[in-house]
Amino acid sequence: MSAPYAKLPAWADYGLIPVINLAVAFVVAGFVVLLVGENPFRAAAVLVEGAFGRGQGIAFTLFYATTFIFSGLSVAVAAHCGLFNIGGEGQGYIAGLGIGVVCLAFDSVLPWWLTFPLAIIAAAAMGALWALIPAYLQAKRGSHIVITTIMFNFIAASVMVYALVGFLKPANSMAPQTRTFLEGAQLPKLNWVIELFGAKIRSAPFNISFLLALAMAFLVWVLIWRTRLGYEMRTYGHSSKAARYAGISEARIIIIAMMISGALAGMMALNPTMGDQHNVALEFVSGAGFVGIAVALMGRLHPVGIVLAAILFGMLYQGGAELAFEMPAISRDMIVIIQGLVILFAGALEHMFRPYVQALFASLSPRSVGMEAIKGKGA
Amino acid sequence: MDMFNAIIQVLDSTIRLSVPLLLACLAGLYSERAGIFDIGLEGKMLVGAFAGAAAASVFHSAFIGLGMAILISVAFALVHGFASITHRGNQIVSGVAINFIAAGSTIMLGQAWFQQGGRTPALAPDERFGAIIWPGADALRGVPILGPIYSELISGHSVLVYVAFLAVPFTWWVLFRTRFGLRMRAVGENPAAVDTAGISVAWLRYRALICTGVLTGIAGAYLSMVQNGGFVKDMTAGKGYIALAALIFAKWKPVNAMFACLLFGFLDALSIRLQGTPLPLIGKVPVQLMQALPYILTVILLAGFIGKAIPPRAGGVPYVKER
Numbered sequence: 001m002s003a004p005y006a007k008l009p010a011w012a013d014y015g016l017i018p019v020i021n022l023a024v025a026f027v028v029a030g031f032v033v034l035l036v037g038e039n040p041f042r043a044a045a046v047l048v049e050g051a052f053g054r055g056q057g058i059a060f061t062l063f064y065a066t067t068f069i070f071s072g073l074s075v076a077v078a079a080h081c082g083l084f085n086i087g088g089e090g091q092g093y094i095a096g097l098g099i100g101v102v103c104l105a106f107d108s109v110l111p112w113w114l115t116f117p118l119a120i121i122a123a124a125a126m127g128a129l130w131a132l133i134p135a136y137l138q139a140k141r142g143s144h145i146v147i148t149t150i151m152f153n154f155i156a157a158s159v160m161v162y163a164l165v166g167f168l169k170p171a172n173s174m175a176p177q178t179r180t181f182l183e184g185a186q187l188p189k190l191n192w193v194i195e196l197f198g199a200k201i202r203s204a205p206f207n208i209s210f211l212l213a214l215a216m217a218f219l220v221w222v223l224i225w226r227t228r229l230g231y232e233m234r235t236y237g238h239s240s241k242a243a244r245y246a247g248i249s250e251a252r253i254i255i256i257a258m259m260i261s262g263a264l265a266g267m268m269a270l271n272p273t274m275g276d277q278h279n280v281a282l283e284f285v286s287g288a289g290f291v292g293i294a295v296a297l298m299g300r301l302h303p304v305g306i307v308l309a310a311i312l313f314g315m316l317y318q319g320g321a322e323l324a325f326e327m328p329a330i331s332r333d334m335i336v337i338i339q340g341l342v343i344l345f346a347g348a349l350e351h352m353f354r355p356y357v358q359a360l361f362a363s364l365s366p367r368s369v370g371m372e373a374i375k376g377k378g379a
Numbered sequence: 380m381d382m383f384n385a386i387i388q389v390l391d392s393t394i395r396l397s398v399p400l401l402l403a404c405l406a407g408l409y410s411e412r413a414g415i416f417d418i419g420l421e422g423k424m425l426v427g428a429f430a431g432a433a434a435a436s437v438f439h440s441a442f443i444g445l446g447m448a449i450l451i452s453v454a455f456a457l458v459h460g461f462a463s464i465t466h467r468g469n470q471i472v473s474g475v476a477i478n479f480i481a482a483g484s485t486i487m488l489g490q491a492w493f494q495q496g497g498r499t500p501a502l503a504p505d506e507r508f509g510a511i512i513w514p515g516a517d518a519l520r521g522v523p524i525l526g527p528i529y530s531e532l533i534s535g536h537s538v539l540v541y542v543a544f545l546a547v548p549f550t551w552w553v554l555f556r557t558r559f560g561l562r563m564r565a566v567g568e569n570p571a572a573v574d575t576a577g578i579s580v581a582w583l584r585y586r587a588l589i590c591t592g593v594l595t596g597i598a599g600a601y602l603s604m605v606q607n608g609g610f611v612k613d614m615t616a617g618k619g620y621i622a623l624a625a626l627i628f629a630k631w632k633p634v635n636a637m638f639a640c641l642l643f644g645f646l647d648a649l650s651i652r653l654q655g656t657p658l659p660l661i662g663k664v665p666v667q668l669m670q671a672l673p674y675i676l677t678v679i680l681l682a683g684f685i686g687k688a689i690p691p692r693a694g695g696v697p698y699v700k701e702r
Contacts, residue, residue: 032484036491053450086418133678143681146471147627150418150620151674158671166665171681199542331497333486340479344458348468348476 008354009236014300018346020353022298023348032337036329043323043330048321051315055199057322059191059206063276065307065314066206069213071292072299072306073220074261079301080224081257082237087134087149089266089289090156091127095157095266098122099273100168100178100280107185115185119274120212120267127266128259129187130156139251145258153289154170164282177281187275205276213271213310216264217303223260233257265289282326287336294339318345334336381691387527389648394532395606397644398543399424399615401600404621404636405550405627406594406693410456412554412631413587414567414693418474419459421619422481424669427452427599429485432499432610433492444506444604445539455481456592457585464584467697478619486612497612499603508537508605537605539597546594550633563587567691570698580698595619624677631691643673 008017030040051061071088078085085091102122106115150310164176173179187207195201224230236243236253244250272284299305320335330375345352403420410417430451435444439473455477462473486497493499513534520530554560562583566573570580602618603610625643650669 019619032487036487041615085471086471136676137682141682143678143683145449146418147417147623148678148681151678153622154617154620154674155671155678158667162665162667290475293472294479297472320610329491331487333483333490333497334413336479336483337487338482338483342484343472343479344462344476348462348473349466350468352466 008358012357012361014302014305017350017357018298018300018305020357021092021345021350022342025338025345028341028345029334032334033330038327038329043327046326047316047323049318049319050326051235051319055194055197055201056204057318058199059194059201059204060318060321061311061314062190062194062210063204063206063271063314064273064317065310066210066213066271066312067268067288068291068295068310069217069307070264070271071289072293072295072310073216073303074264074268074289075292075296076299076301076306076376077220077224077233077264078257078261079296080230080237081233081253082240083135083138083254083257083261084146085131085149085258085260085261085265085290086146086293087131087152088268088292089285089287090149090153091130091262091265092268092285092289093153094130094245095123095126095269096273096280097163097168098126098134098266098285099269100163103181103185103274103280104168104178105335107182110184110286112184112186112188116187116208116270116274119185119270123266123269125266127269131262131265132255133256135255135262138258154160161282164280168280175281178279181274181278185274186278187270207271207275209267209271210276212267214307216267220264221303221378225348229256260347265292268292291339294343294346297350298342383524383526385652387531388701389645389652392532392648392651393641393645394536394540395644396647397640398540399601399606400622400625400643401543401637402477402546402594402601404625404640405546405633406591406598407623407626408550408554408631408633408636409563409587409590409594409602411626411694412567412691413563413584414570414691414696415459415463415584415588416470416474416695417459417588417591418471418623419455419477420474420591420622421615421617422474422478423452423455423592423595424599424602424619425478425481425485425613425615426455427596428614429489429499429598429599429610431600432502432603433489435604435613436500436502436609439506440504441506441508441604441612445508445600446449448600448603449593452596452599453589453592456588456591460585460588463697464581464588467699469698470695473663482613489610489612499610502604502608507608508539508600510535510537511541530540537601538603539601542597543601544637545584546642547633547637554620554633559586564691567693570693574698574700584698597691598622621673624673627690628677628680646672 014357020294033040051057071092074088075085099119099122102119103115106118130152134145134152137143137148138145161176168178170179187209190206190208190210191201191204224234232248232253235246236248240250268288269285273280277284291313295306295309298309316335316338320332323330323334324332403424407417407420427448431444431448434447435441459473459477462468463470476566489497489499516530516534519526562573562578566580566583573583574580602614607614621643625636625639628639646669650666
């Protein structure tokens with residue numbers, strides 16, 4: 001048996017093929033825009049203009065990107081270990097419980113720079129805990145991680161409704177959300193960074209958790225490619241048999257990888273709660289956990305790719321809002337379609353164009369695809 | 380008598396609520412038995428619901444609506460097949476993608492075509508599947524015990540309800556008494572053996588996915604054209620995932636699937652009925668607990684605490700011919 005696909009030069013593998021896949025996803029999205037009777041080129045122009053045209057747009061783009069970096073990293077860490085954590089949504093949602101409790105308890109006594117670390121720990125712990133149970137069940141009882149994490153998304157939703165209605169909301173309020181956090185639990189904005197470049201920002205929720213996201217991206221890179229644990233995770237992800245043969249404990253590596261993944265998913269709750277709304281409300285995650293799947297796939301599971309993909313999706317979210325405003329026929333749900341198409345073409349169909357690219361490379365320079373030796377032998 | 384009527388009402392809504400689950404669950408059964416994981420049930424139901432309601436309101440015919448629902452749903456199933464069979468992509472990723480595309484496109488097209496905030500126009504009675512009153516249902520209503528059971532529970536549902544429950548023995552027959560069923564089960568357990576026997580693994584799996592598409596289409600049509608008089612955005616609300624849970628709960632068997640769906644439907648009906656009223660012995664049960672119960676039960680089952688749920692062996696693995 002030969003490997004299913006011959007090797008391509010790294011730049012084609014990590015640059016060209018994702019770009020082709022992405023381009024196809026956007027072309028199909030363009031057809032959807034045509035279907036509702038709008039001009040796809042004008043739509044794209046409005047979208048980019050809305051996301052990067054003004055300082056305000058850039059700040060919002062980076063605000064959305066912050067959440068997606070966390071959720072993308074979460075999916076990627078699990079994926080390196082061969083696990084599909086589809087439960088980022090629930091892990092992020094349940095982290096809101098930890099954040100809510102910490103913020104409500106300390107926002108009147110501590111300054112933000114003391115509340116923030118506590119909230120980070122609470123969010124990461126809740127997210128990790130919510131990933132621990134499916135991980136344990138996968139490792140010890142053999143239940144399928146995808147199914148259990150989906151189930152835990154729904155259970156998280158029920159728990160959060162119960163918690164918000166039951167004890168997190170103020171006694172005299174009907175709305176199922178916590179009271180507004182005081183200053184001690186409001187994260188400082190980073191808008192001034194963009195204003196340094198001369199842009200004007202009225203108000204945007206771009207905040208300090210963006211820096212935390214970048215730090216986490218770096219730490220994930222260190223973890224995956226520079227530590228023993230990361231090596232074990234990747235080994236297990238490539239071949240669980242080889243990992244077992246090398247003496248890596250299966251249960252341990254699954255549980256650790258899932259808890260790290262859950263903790264990262266939990267941290268994504270910091271941005272919308274402490275950074276923007278200053279409360280914990282129903283459905284505050286609003287699908288960001290699932291966006292992480294698209295982001296991780298598009299970023300090829302590498303932190304640098306994930307940060308770039310997260311910014312692209314931030315752009316889609318921000319630009320999509322502008323687009324819905326400019327073109328009434330296109331609602332914000334266009335982003336959801338694009339997300340789906342990206343997942344389809346960059347994820348499930350990632351190898352669709354590979355044979356053609358390979359054929360192209362082989363005809364241009366056989367050496368670049370390692371075809372020299374087998375050339376002319378019907379490989 | 381009040382108690383009895385209450386029970387009848389709960390059971391009646393149990394049937395109504397479990398029908399979409401049952402159809403989606405059987406749909407999942409076809410694809411998973413053939414070795415294709417399908418978390419895209421939710422999305423396929425959603426596009427079915429939208430296509431059904433949209434076509435019914437445009438063409439003023441319930442049957443054109445149903446046909447359209449099935450057609451679009453099958454088209455989505457084929458996309459799943461194209462990604463996961465032809466291109467051997469990750470089946471779960473593909474399913475997630477389908478759910479996203481369905482969720483976004485139904486709202487966006489609905490808004491663009493009908494301008495009602497993602498809804499389709501309310502369907503007139505003749506554009507929906509009305510209730511079928513069985514002979515003598517009205518006459519027998521007065522008879523104690525049996526009367527209400529016959530006239531409320533058995534009679535008075537739409538044709539799709541009966542289709543759903545007839546699909547259970549039919550699926551059993553297909554799966555365990557036909558050549559196609561045998562091969563389909565084989566392809567889910569050991570595709571290499573099927574391939575060796577000279578049968579196309581891909582074509583078999585595609586056919587299973589077409590069955591899935593047909594059933595999710597009917598499930599969607601039921602949601603938007605029977606249960607509700609039109610499409611509302613995100614109207615599947617996780618039913619596709621509950622169906623998936625039911626499928627695992629049923630250990631991939633059709634008759635078990637029916638009971639699992641009835642159980643989950645019953646839990647749903649009960650939680651609606653009991654909202655806020657305390658139960659004897661247990662006291663007040665939070666609604667959220669009732670809503671989460673199907674998921675919790677599935678997790679417990681998957682963990683192997685109530686019997687063992689063993690999925691088809693080749694599930695989720697793309698088939699690669701020996702090279």
